[in-house]
Amino acid sequence: MASLKLNLRAAALIGSLLIGASPALAEAVLHRGNAGEPQTLDQAHTSINIEEFILKDLYEGLTIYDAAGKIVPGAAETWELSDDGTVYTFKLRADAKWSDGSPVTAEDFAFSFRRVEDPKTAAEYANILFPIKNAEKVNKGEVPVDQLGVKAVDEKTLEVTLERPTPFFLELLAHQTALPVSKASVEKNGADFVKPGVMVSNGAFKLTAHVPNDSLTVEKNTNYWDAANVKLDKVIFYPIDDQAASVRRFEAKEMDLAYNFSADQIERLRTSYGEQVHVSPTLATYYYAFDTRQEPYNDVRVRRALSMAVDRDFLAKEIYSGSQLPSYSMVPPGIESYGDPAKADFADMSQLDREDKAIELMKEAGYGEGGKPLNIEIRYNTNPNHERVATAVADMWKNTFGAKVSLVNLDVSSHYAYLQEGGKFNVARAGWVADYADAENFLALSLSTNKTFNYGHFENAEFDALMKKSYEEQDPAARSKIMHEAETLLMKEQPIAPFLTQADLWLVSERVKGWQDNAPNAHLSKFLSVAE
Incomplete structure (x- = not known):
């Protein structure tokens, strides 16, 4: 009997040791x-x-x-x-x-x-x-x-x-x-x-x-x-490229991380999973370029007016369901070496005030109601969301200035080939995703010497000089200040009108x-x- 008790105690002790050890032995996957x-x-x-x-x-x-x-x-x-x-x-x-x-x-x-x-x-x-x-x-x-x-x-x-x-x-x-x-x-x-x-x-x-x-x-x-x-x-x-299937596997607890789910699911997922839904601004800017080689887009007042009349909050919320965020700067936020980007001076105005100011600028330039007719062609690469953005922007320009707006779309390769080869246009949709986390990667697109990506052929000697100075400056703080001056000038001139900052969508x-x-x-x- 005594030996049986000892054996039972030994078994219990071994069992408790094994139970206690199991969390440490479990693989972290x-x-x-x-x-x-x-x-x-x-x-x-x-x-x-x-x-x-x-x-x-x-x-x-x-x-x-x-x-x-x-x-x-x-x-x-x-x-x-x-x-x-x-x-x-x-x-x-x-x-x-x-x-x-x-x-x-x-x-x-x-x-x-x-x-x-x-x-x-x-x-x-x-x-x-x-x-x-x-x-x-x-x-x-x-x-x-x-x-x-x-x-x-x-x-x-x-x-x-x-x-x-x-x-x-x-x-x-x-x-x-x-x-x-x-x-x-x-x-x-x-x-x-x-x-x-x-x-x-x-x-x-x-x-x-x-x-x-x-x-x-x-x-x-x-x-x-x-x-x-x-x-x-x-x-x-x-490797799941089916976004719906990816979400289902996350919901079934088969995956801990799901990347790039459909934006129209954001609200539903937030209701169910709260802070496990991450909408994180990334280094990517969605913008329209103006062809500054021809009238009226060679007039800064026209470019500013057209940019101001675009309701970025509407584009972000209604078209992209919050998966992209309103933007008023070419450089997206989040670049540590740069800090907060330099926004357009109308960024803090209400949309109604922007539209009033835009109408004033357009009249001053001689276009719109009572002036020369405003005929605009928007080019974009074929994509349902890009089409929806172009249609919305066309309505905004029509309602604000009485503009007559037409849309032209090409497949993505043909669209960018046309722009990069110097094809003429009025307004063209473009986007830029950072190759590296530095403001220069976005600002250099507008250098007069950038024959490939300066789609609107913007030329400004002061901007070029500031960028040249930034390349020569080795002190990080001083270099950041110079680039902010360059972006401030770019946002004043509006050869490009930034609309949205892309966001990365993760389920965590x-x-x-x-x-x-x-x-x-x-x-x-x-x-x-x-x-x-």
């Missing part, structure tokens, strides 16, 4: 909806964010975006910049390793950058690294690849020489194109280096499985320099911890955890 199947996991050929989300979990660049969307050290622990702003010297982390345990070296980064610029690679985003000395010439085949301005000084020291000072270069290094590859792995495995079981990566996770159109699984990389702070054991990405389960909305839409899994 994050289930991420990813809005589509990645076409590539090769840094040199990636171009879309559904690939970026995966690649930045697998690899780590010299710099990264933290949970708040701020640039911080990644594989590079520190860096120094030469007095003339053209030479960066990066010190890689001593404990930075690849997932196979080998050290991450400066030569790995030099090799990776050369690979991107090598014309044989045909990298889609090679231009991201064009600020590096000779990068554009290398990419065009004008000089040999070994002339690229990158050099491994020693195993952990990388020297990068630029063509000219580039204050936003650290932002460019956080782009997925600048992620490193293992030189040894690529040379050994060729194109197969991207496959599960073959891929060698230096990020917080390593690729373990990929079933196309079903799931992609990454597991914690125990050789990662910061592995002790990575709280997830596994992340499973689900309450079990996900560490999530922060941010303008670069950067959400590395290494900063997240899950609570059961």
